[in-house]
Amino acid sequence: MGYLAEEVGYPFNQLPLEAFTSFQAGIEGWGSICGALIAPIQLIGMIAEGEEKSAMVNELIAFYTQHPFPEYQTGEFDLPRVAVGSTLCHVSVTRWMNETGMGPRSRPERKERCAGLTADVCKFTAQMLNKYLEGTFKPGEYTAPAVAGECLVCHGEMEPFAHGKENCLDCHEDHR
Amino acid sequence: MSDSKATKEKEISRRKFLVGAGAAIAGVALAGGIHNFLRGTNASPAAAGNVEAAKWPVEYKKLDPDVAAERAYLGYKEAG
Numbered sequence: 001m002g003y004l005a006e007e008v009g010y011p012f013n014q015l016p017l018e019a020f021t022s023f024q025a026g027i028e029g030w031g032s033i034c035g036a037l038i039a040p041i042q043l044i045g046m047i048a049e050g051e052e053k054s055a056m057v058n059e060l061i062a063f064y065t066q067h068p069f070p071e072y073q074t075g076e077f078d079l080p081r082v083a084v085g086s087t088l089c090h091v092s093v094t095r096w097m098n099e100t101g102m103g104p105r106s107r108p109e110r111k112e113r114c115a116g117l118t119a120d121v122c123k124f125t126a127q128m129l130n131k132y133l134e135g136t137f138k139p140g141e142y143t144a145p146a147v148a149g150e151c152l153v154c155h156g157e158m159e160p161f162a163h164g165k166e167n168c169l170d171c172h173e174d175h176r
Numbered sequence: 177m178s179d180s181k182a183t184k185e186k187e188i189s190r191r192k193f194l195v196g197a198g199a200a201i202a203g204v205a206l207a208g209g210i211h212n213f214l215r216g217t218n219a220s221p222a223a224a225g226n227v228e229a230a231k232w233p234v235e236y237k238k239l240d241p242d243v244a245a246e247r248a249y250l251g252y253k254e255a256g
Contacts, residue, residue, distance in 0.1 A: 003247040008237050011230055021255060036248075047236040072245050115252040122248035126241040133236055 001039055011046075026089025034089045036118040037064060040125035048132055055139035056128050058165075061087055062142035063124050065166065069096070070116025072123070077112050085167055092117075150176070 001020070005013040022028050023035030037060065044056045068081035069092075080100045084092040096113055097103035103110065131137035144165035151172075155162040162168065 002251065003239060003244055007239060008235060011234055017251075024255070036252075046232070046234045049233050072249055074249075111253075115249050118252045119245035119249035123241040123245035126239040126244040129236055130238045130241070133238055 001043070004043070031088060031090030031093075033087050034064065034092050034117075036114070036121040037061065037087060040121055043125065044129070047129060052132060052137060056132065056137065058144070059128060059139050059142050060121070060125060061165075062144055064121060065145075066142055067120065067124075069120055070113050072116040072119035073112075077109050079109060079113050079116065085170055087166065091170070 001012065001015060001017055005015070020035075020039055023038045026032040026034060040060060041057055044053055044060070048056055064087055065085050066083050068083045070079055070081060073079055079102075082096045082099050084095045086092060086095075093105060093110065093114070097105065097107075097110060100109075102113070128137060145167045148165050148168055151168045152162060152164075
């Protein structure tokens with residue numbers, strides 16, 4: 001956001017960066033949506049419109065769930081990369097820690113991983129917005145898992161009710 | 177331009193943006209409910225005593241994705 005404010009100026013230079021600090025740790029530690037996604041989604045919503053706006057947000061979230069983070073690394077650590085399958089901070093961080101053995105959360109490697117993840121998300125967003133500006137953005141490189149749609153064919157209308165686009169089978173038993 | 181006029185115009189500019197930014201954030205948060213909560217269902221900026229809402233969509237210029245990544249990384253490290 002600060003980079004955009006420097007390059008573009010108004011209105012991005014009117015956004016106090018401090019306003020975004022509560023999104024850390026899935027919003028003040030609640031483990032909800034990963035804070036790295038909030039500002040990029042807001043930016044897309046400010047810059048793009050219509051179906052392309054929705055497509056870019058969908059693309060970003062699908063990327064988040066499938067990309068093995070962290071790609072961006074400074075060399076201080078040699079961090080294993082894990083695709084976490086969810087936008088929830090709770091799932092994202094705990095899955096990475098459990099699969100890599102690099103817990104607990106206070107460990108410097110974990111902080112470095114989340115910093116690298118934030119860099120990856122912002123880079124992907126900038127690449128998408130650049131393509132949008134050029135008129136070359138094409139959605140579909142990353143898409144929601146098919147299983148969510150399959151589950152919602154029934155559970156969108158019958159109990160137990162559900163909705164969403166993430167992989168249902170991460171938390172629910174497969175009974176197909 | 178006098179300093180006081182410049183300051184006043186800067187303040188108006190900031191207020192213009194906040195009206196628009198509020199709408200943008202609300203649209204991201206929840207498609208309908210919060211949007212209406214923040215802006216009022218039928219309220220216009222003029223009716224609220226504010227100036228006209230910021231133009232949307234907002235202008236964008238191409239960014240260097242690698243610089244964006246580095247800035248994001250450093251921002252996270254500084255904040256956290």
